[in-house]
Amino acid sequence: MAILVFGKSGQVARELAKLPETLCLGRDAADLTDPMACAEAIRFHQPAAVINAAAYTAVDAAESDEAQATLVNATAPGAMARACADLGIPLVHISTDYVFAGDGETPWQPDDATAPLGAYGRSKLAGETAVRDAGCTHAILRTSWVVSAHGANFVKTMLRLGAERGSLNVVADQIGGPTAAADIAAACHRIALQLIDAPDKTGTYHFAGAPDCSWADFARAIFDEAELNCTVHDIPSSDYPTPAKRPLNSRLDCSTTNKTFGIERPQWHASLTQILKDLGASK
Template structure:
């Protein structure tokens, strides 16, 4: 099966490349700021499946660059999805918990009403809508708190800061599921094969690591597994203001994903252990 992946250097795309032989496109091969260019890349190769693991993910900067974020997060996926629909091939797209308003404590199901709090969430929601509107076979996978040994993410930030300081203050009133990029990649590849065989699996799904945890408790587990002696003090979100409002509830209901694609909700603690081994920082 020939798989084309957008987002060559991103966390999920790099894990896809570790797990399978794919054609991963970087910015020099497909400019996400040029949706027509992305669609043309798909039409030129005519692969069996396309995975879009690329996005504008600078949540705070998106508040002042919403037009650019919308092109990359909405218009480009829409153009990709239409090209895939024209070719009759499945399209897999990564979305986010930021499409929800973060209210309450109940895990969000895929069909829960959306209500993004900021520009990033609005543009990602628009991307979902564009993918659905294309009318082709697709799977939209919303995820949260992505971590890996690659790029910039919470695990790598905590390892750096924990080695520099004796004490850190970490937000404790935002709760969600850290999700190893390797597990997202595995789901994308499994879904690619299954969508080719069964187009009726088209739809919107969730993948997030379990169990749900606060950022502060996530940091504690990182330090415990890495053998770093750094105290974590809980603080509310109000003590750490950011340009973009973060959802306080990022819990996601993964049951539809498990039922349809046969992959259990990943244990982020096991995924963290593998990430630390990759980084050579497991205690």
């Protein structure tokens, strides 16, 4: 029972490649800047299910390159979803908390009103709409703060800077759930298998690590686990301006995911320990 995965070098795709019966397609086989090629890849491989783990994730760059971000994050997933609808197979599509405005302190529900703050969020929201409009069996899985031993992410950045400096200023007013790529991959795989037999589970879901914390507190946990003597100073987001505005509230209510698929929120402390072991950086 093969599951076709779009993505090969990204954090989640590299973890999906470790799971059974998965075929991961890189840009050489399915470039998301060519949506029709993605649809043709699905028709060619005739998989039991599809997971889209590929995306334009350069949040700041998207502010000046929204057309490309939208092509990859919206037009391509829409083409995938239409192919899946034609073949009667399910699609799991990874989305993001950036589709929300990021205000308040209440965890976002899957059916809450969306209001992205920037180009990246708008492109991902357009992708969600394209998947829904295609009419295929699907699960849109919104997640947040993805980390792993692969690629560029917050854990690896903190390890590098923490080894170089005695103190760091880290944003403390953005709150969310750090989520290991391995946990996202496992959830996507499990959801895809369930959708094959239970298409009525189609819908939008949330998945994020627990407990919610600030970037500053997450940095402290990284330094503690890695035994790095680096002091973290809390700063507001206004002291660290970026081209794209970040949501302050990235909390995601994941209870529907647990109820529907039996998947609980992973504890990020345990996932962090494994990531540091993979990197050879744990105590």
